[in-house]
Amino acid sequence: MTESRAEAPAALPGLGQLGAVRQRPRRELQAADELPVARVMVDSPLPHLDRPFDYLVPAELADVVRPGSRVRVRFAGRLIDGWVLSRQAEAEHDGRLAYLERGVGEVPVLTPETAELFRAVADRWAGTFADVVRLAVPPRHARAEGAELPPRAEPPAAPTADEWRRYRAGPAFLTAVTTGRPARAVWNALPGEDWPARITEAVQACLAGGRGALVVVPDARDAARVDAALTSVLGRNAHVLLTAEQGPEARYRRWLAVRQGAVRAVVGTRGAALAPVADLGLLVIWDDGDDLHAEPRAPYPHARDVAVLRASLAGCALLVAGFAETAESALLLESGWAQRIAADRTAVRAATPRIVATGDDAELDRDPLARSARLPALAFRAARVALAAGRPVLVQVPRRGYLPTLSCARDRLPARCPHCAGPLSAGAAGAVPGCRWCGRPAPDWRCPACGGGRLRAAVVGSGRTAEELGRAFPGVVLRTSAGDSVLAEVPAGPTLVVATPGAEPVVAGGYGAALLLDGWALLSRPDLRAAEEAVRRWANAIALVAADGTVVLGADAGLPAVQATVRWDPAGFADRELADRRALGFPPAARLASLTGAPADVAELLGLSQLPPGATELGSVPVSRRDADRADGDQVRLLLRVPRPDGAELAEALHAGAAVRSARKSGGPVRVMLDPQELL
DNA sequence: TAAAATGCATGT
């Protein structure tokens, strides 16, 4: 019922075989009277086909094929899917036009706003429109199309901004959202903040003003928390939850309800940043430093950057929120594009538990067994006090599986390449250390901080923590939340909760204490974002601790990341991080692109791309074969850097280069990523 | 997977 076919007339009887072949059943179709040309984007992964194609709209489809409609078209012989960008009076193509084969579904899947957004996302990340549509529009499910839409919820009253009064500019932001002004803010949430409730108030403010709202969170557990908060305030029908782990039918049904404007608020994970919310008034992104916001499928957009782009295009309000703050957020503030929403120091002090860093005990550190068996005395005492008072204790342990890399033997700062500031790696045992980015050897490396020349391998992996703790605190209930058994919540009471970052359960009233172990390991990771990531993980754990609780941070108190955490100064840390990145020429101060593929293919793409004049090549390095990746040949990765203003030009050049390669059908695939998340 | 363009062998 939902498919409309442009029927070809039945073959005429009596027409000879030869005749039938000669004048091909040239379908006697008539073009629509009004706007007979449809401008169509075809669903092809080939970059050189990433442009509109003109088709004639048969009269039978005149009413069902609208801008945004999904269609089937004959393209180079085969039938493929496409999306109608617009209906036109005239074609741009001067050759013969084919007719659209049929329409698919009644509801146009693209809106003018999302069509523009998808094009902008494709352009920003050097990808194709079709790739972005694939991320944004769930697979069609015919049964879901027949489903009834939920009843429309009435706009709620504007919320009281009571809890937002703790933050400077907080109530003003809610007012701006209610009145439809495109306010843009970076919100530094206080520890212990019931952030799903605050976000719910912002959504309520937006709905009260008659516009739609969209909330993007890192994972399904966070989405469920916001979903519950929204339901408790707005009821069941005012919003939907859009996450990848729903079944295809439910997913498409909810997406359609949003598309048709039956539901005006959405909470979901990264893909939801592209959801077709009608008349968007507010975008919220929570914990934008979480790498789950980075989409692992082409063209690899980051949900925060999508949100920033979309807020600009749609002219809507944006709230970039979290307990921690990223260098990207700091740049939004520095440029004046966004304003900060934060509490003053008095309120911060009142809300923050006591946080102490243990420093690092060199002796414990040298012996990993001793390290896991003997908790620093401070941590042991804090845990015992909390448990004795009948309160739960959170123990945060890093996930296993970090790469062995090199750091200064004395102060443990990551060893960086003197030439390009990439991380040094030992490579084969005993080999000369070399740079993971530019491949240069660094035989006479010296630590820029302390002048030391000795390197040490930083290998991490603490799986035994739970066991060891059980022995240290006999008789105490021990729960773990990690990997595929993540707890959303634990009951209040004297429990030891061992969790990996991102999997910490919440507890009513907050934890009595938190022990953040192996901090030095987090900080000595080779990643560019290691320090920012460490601060973010610590901040998220600290935020779960009661204001009268204690946090023991197992890291050297002299390190800037540790100091910022102990003082609860995520904003100051982000500013500093931004300055550091600028000095090194890294995102977000500069824009990078990585090209990964067989050496010849990478070289070919580079040769075909007209890079902006300011582009510099950071050299190509062999890429270690990723887990289940194809076994074929050695791959290299090339990094390109341009000044931030040239980012669009860089993306365009690479897309154009890829288009030439695909038109030529030459060579194997090259993966292009802009501002890639992990820079090992 | 349909037409158009190109390549190629064959016969004059």
Place this chain on the structure above:
DNA sequence: CATGCATTTTAC
């Protein structure tokens, strides 16, 4: 050096 048939390329 046309002609017919096979193969490759284009893509509306």
